[in-house]
Amino acid sequence: xxxxxxxxxxxxxxxxxxxxxxxxxxxxxxxxxxxxxxxxxxxxxxxxxxxxxxxxxxxxxxxxxxxxxxxxxxxxxxxxxxxxxxxxxxxxxxxxxxxxxxxxxxxxxxxxxxxxxxxxxxxxxxxxxxxxxxxxxxxxxxxxxxxxxxxxxxxxxxxxxxxxxxxxxxxxxxxxxxxxxxxxxxxxxxxxxxxxxxxxxxxxxxxxxxxxxxxxxxxxxxxxxxxxxxxxxxxxxxxxxxxxxxxxxxxxxxxxxxxx
Amino acid sequence: xxxxxxxxxxxxxxxxxxxxxxxxxxxxxxxxxxxxxxxxxxxxxxxxxxxxxxxxxxxxxxxxxxxxxxxxxxxxxxxxxxxxxxxxxxxxxxxxxxxxxxxxxxxxxxxxxxxxxxxxxxxxxxxxxxxxxxxxxxxxxxxxxxxxxxxxxxxxxxxxxxxxxxxxxxxxxxxxxxxxxxxxxxxxxxxxxxxxxxxxxxxxxxxxxxxxxxxxxxxxxxxxxxxxxxxxxxxxxxxxxxxxxxxxxxxxxxxxxxxxxxxxxxxxxxxxxxxxxxxxxxxxxxxxxxxxxxxxxxxxxxxxxxxxxxxxxxxxxxxxxxxxxxxxxxxxxxxxxxxxxxxxxxx
Numbered sequence: 116x117x118x119x120x121x122x123x124x125x126x127x128x129x130x131x132x133x134x135x136x137x138x139x140x141x142x143x144x145x146x147x148x149x150x151x152x153x154x155x156x157x158x159x160x161x162x163x164x165x166x167x168x169x170x171x172x173x174x175x176x177x178x179x180x181x182x183x184x185x186x187x188x189x190x191x192x193x194x195x196x197x198x199x200x201x202x203x204x205x206x207x208x209x210x211x212x213x214x215x216x217x218x219x220x221x222x223x224x225x226x227x228x229x230x231x232x233x234x235x236x237x238x239x240x241x242x243x244x245x246x247x248x249x250x251x252x253x254x255x256x257x258x259x260x261x262x263x264x265x266x267x268x269x270x271x272x273x274x275x276x277x278x279x280x281x282x283x284x285x286x287x288x289x290x291x292x293x294x295x296x297x298x299x300x301x302x303x304x305x306x307x308x309x310x311x312x313x314x315x316x317x318x319x320x321x322x323x324x325x326x327x328x329x330x331x332x333x334x335x336x337x338x339x340x341x342x343x344x345x346x347x348x349x350x351x352x353x354x355x356x357x358x359x360x361x362x363x364x365x366x367x368x369x370x371x372x373x374x375x
Numbered sequence: 376x377x378x379x380x381x382x383x384x385x386x387x388x389x390x391x392x393x394x395x396x397x398x399x400x401x402x403x404x405x406x407x408x409x410x411x412x413x414x415x416x417x418x419x420x421x422x423x424x425x426x427x428x429x430x431x432x433x434x435x436x437x438x439x440x441x442x443x444x445x446x447x448x449x450x451x452x453x454x455x456x457x458x459x460x461x462x463x464x465x466x467x468x469x470x471x472x473x474x475x476x477x478x479x480x481x482x483x484x485x486x487x488x489x490x491x492x493x494x495x496x497x498x499x500x501x502x503x504x505x506x507x508x509x510x511x512x513x514x515x516x517x518x519x520x521x522x523x524x525x526x527x528x529x530x531x532x533x534x535x536x537x538x539x540x541x542x543x544x545x546x547x548x549x550x551x552x553x554x555x556x557x558x559x560x561x562x563x564x565x566x567x568x569x570x571x572x573x574x575x576x577x578x579x580x581x582x583x584x585x586x587x588x589x590x591x592x593x594x595x596x597x598x599x600x601x602x603x604x605x606x607x608x609x610x611x612x613x614x615x616x617x618x619x620x621x622x623x624x625x626x627x628x629x630x631x632x633x634x635x636x637x638x639x640x641x642x643x644x645x646x647x648x649x650x651x652x653x654x655x656x657x658x659x660x661x662x663x664x665x666x667x668x669x670x671x672x673x674x675x676x677x678x679x680x681x682x683x684x685x686x687x688x689x690x691x692x693x694x695x696x697x698x699x700x701x702x703x704x705x706x707x708x709x710x711x712x713x714x715x716x717x718x719x720x721x722x
Binding site: 277289 | 424444453457459
């Protein structure tokens, strides 16, 4: 396509781009570059980053282990209530994360559906622990993985599984040796989206896991709290999160995110 | 001796398949029929990929109906091959043995042997998308044979190939099918494939077997319009009284064969002579006909005629030039009794 770009399209496009980029510019403009190394090395920062990366990775692993089979079920098996199950799986995408956090408390809290039993039977208390952070992040991020993998499974030819069956592969073998390699790019893309969402998780985490430095205070929580006491620290933490996000985007590159 | 004894009853939407199939060890049976006749459904039912609504499948006396696909001693070559795109040709062929518990090295050795036999030793490391159509077909055949199936199923094995490759691959396939000790069921809509590759042809239309027999019988005595068209014959069904077969509408054809009761009468288009005027004398079978279409057919001209019966006639270009074959032109058609064949419709 060649020719003049209509102004009616060019102007909103430019405004849209500016709207997305300007906050980042602001962040960079206000960054206290001179004492950046010292601030980055502050114990609270390193601790929060370590916790964030660790919990986001753990949440992604849980999401892959539980989400891939769930996606397979949704893509490959016709069962009564499949539409309902799909709606439930995608619910955390539209649910305000704070509501998710409250819901998790009602299940795993001391008087919750499972929480009381977990405490009396195993002596396990979930809320306000690092485990709670992982659970909150998984709750919010797993739908990204399920949707991405289900799409990949639907796009992959199910007849390869039939071919595998005629060669003697049990359904599990066909899944492991044929289906999974075929949808591996979809799983990887879903895992990255899931990890990024988990890394940015705030509402469900602060509600269900609280804000204990070193235990449940992830980067987004640290940013929010620092903003009240030490704005410069908040900027540094934000910059760090931004850098990690850009690194993810670069990692994805054209491989999964580009249009053909 | 019967190795495969199957009665396949299955449905897909409003379509219903009801087909009985039997085959002896080493036999190659072609399921021949038009698109949508149910050939592929029959094949999928044998492989366990389509549920049976009734009937049975017995292989060497063992019932297979309720056995899941991965435990059936069956090998399938799919129309589009379905070679696993993420595995090399070698690992595609080794996949079956691996699933049957053979170790990796042993499975690869076995697969190498099969690729060798297919003349594909130097393609072992190639991915499916790097293979030509003919090579992919042979890898698919090797993959199906590598599990040493009792029942080998081929779905339109040559349909995806261009004309030249088809010729070579057909000869190659024929050799391997002849060596296969079990039963081979081959689905095709191409009568040439069926005649060259199969010992016996089963013709399926609308989910039913309409005719079966060896190539010679099917070619000589077609029992449906579809088969007659496939083998290039004019075919009519009527009532035989001695040497005369009367078709609905009252048109009567004299033959040299003797038939009584329901009967088919068939003759090749080349046996039909066309005349501008009613011919005097010899041929007893003459009738007025109207030109409905003219096309080139090899080195002669095929004329489609309407009249008391619809007929195809093959004439030389020279004869066509003399006749002035405009659409709607009225002619006289003639067939000698000796060039027709009549046979009972029953059995």
